[in-house]
Amino acid sequence: MDNQKIIELSNITVKYGEKVAISNINLDIEQGEFIGVIGPNGSGKTTLLKLILGLLKPASGRIKIFGKQGRLIGRLRSKIGYIPQNPEIDRYFPIKVIDVAMMGRYAKYGFFRNPGKEDKKIVIESLEKVGMKDYIFTPFGQLSSGQQQRVSVARVLAQQPEMFLLDEPTANIDMGTQDVIINLITEIHKTQNITTFYVAHEINLLTQYLDRIICLNQSIFKVGPPKEVLNEEVLRDLYKVNVTMFPHKGHYFFLVG
Ligand SMILES: Nc1ncnc2c1ncn2[C@@H]1O[C@H](COP(=O)(O)OP(=O)(O)O)[C@@H](O)[C@H]1O
Numbered sequence: 001m002d003n004q005k006i007i008e009l010s011n012i013t014v015k016y017g018e019k020v021a022i023s024n025i026n027l028d029i030e031q032g033e034f035i036g037v038i039g040p041n042g043s044g045k046t047t048l049l050k051l052i053l054g055l056l057k058p059a060s061g062r063i064k065i066f067g068k069q070g071r072l073i074g075r076l077r078s079k080i081g082y083i084p085q086n087p088e089i090d091r092y093f094p095i096k097v098i099d100v101a102m103m104g105r106y107a108k109y110g111f112f113r114n115p116g117k118e119d120k121k122i123v124i125e126s127l128e129k130v131g132m133k134d135y136i137f138t139p140f141g142q143l144s145s146g147q148q149q150r151v152s153v154a155r156v157l158a159q160q161p162e163m164f165l166l167d168e169p170t171a172n173i174d175m176g177t178q179d180v181i182i183n184l185i186t187e188i189h190k191t192q193n194i195t196t197f198y199v200a201h202e203i204n205l206l207t208q209y210l211d212r213i214i215c216l217n218q219s220i221f222k223v224g225p226p227k228e229v230l231n232e233e234v235l236r237d238l239y240k241v242n243v244t245m246f247p248h249k250g251h252y253f254f255l256v257g
């Protein structure tokens with residue numbers, strides 16, 4: 001059997017009021033693909049994820065997620081683990097680490113069911129995987145941004161979704177934590193074959209794992225396996241900055257300048 005198409009976008013345009021955020025997007029994603037999305041600020045990366053999540057409706061074009069269209073897309077949200085770019089949890093809101101991770105279980109089953117033993121077990125295992133088990137009763141607001149991001153990863157792990165949408169999960173955190181998060185996500189992708197969208201700027205850490213990379217600048221500028229798509233010229237055109245490519249251990253690394 002052919003691999004199943006899990007996302008089908010044809011000729012999609014998304015607007016905020018009159019402002020076009022993304023346009024003419026044609027993209028088919030197969031079950032299990034690991035997709036990177038890069039592009040300058042304002043190029044529509046977050047918009048693309050919100051469209052897939054059903055938080056935004058296209059102004060025109062057709063979208064199918066898990067084979068469903070239209071209003072049905074909103075009902076699929078429990079199958080999708082989403083880490084937003086700017087999580088809106090108030091630093092002073094008195095919520096503990098374990099409660100944040102438990103939100104993943106609510107996302108899966110809804111608020112109308114009290115979490116049981118099994119939920120708690122899954123949540124604690126998820127916190128253990130991200131190295132935050134010792135902090136379960138710590139107020140979330142007291143953690144560093146890197147620790148908070150580890151907990152966000154635990155939350156989507158606990159959700160046991162069929163797709164991950166990760167919006168710059170390693171922006172503004174230290175290299176060690178970046179490495180932990182990228183390793184976790186690539187490991188889960190590999191072992192569980194979860195379709196994964198990873199919006200990132202740190203392409204060097206990621207490209208070796210990606211099936212395809214999307215270079216987005218309102219429309220899709222390039223898409224394909226990183227080795228075929230990425231070069232100095234493409235990155236210069238995308239980011240409007242000079243980039244130099246260095247081969248290292250069979251992979252390519254890009255530096256500005
Ligand atoms: N809620 C909004 N209202 C109006 N314009 C928005 C909104 N969100 C994003 N935009 C605009 O849409 C474009 C794409 O934004 P976004 O998807 O956030 O880009 P990226 O994630 O690549 O930085 C930008 O020009 C941005 O200013």
Ligand SMILES: [Mg+2]
Binds near residue numbers: 046047085167
């Ligand atoms: Mg964004």
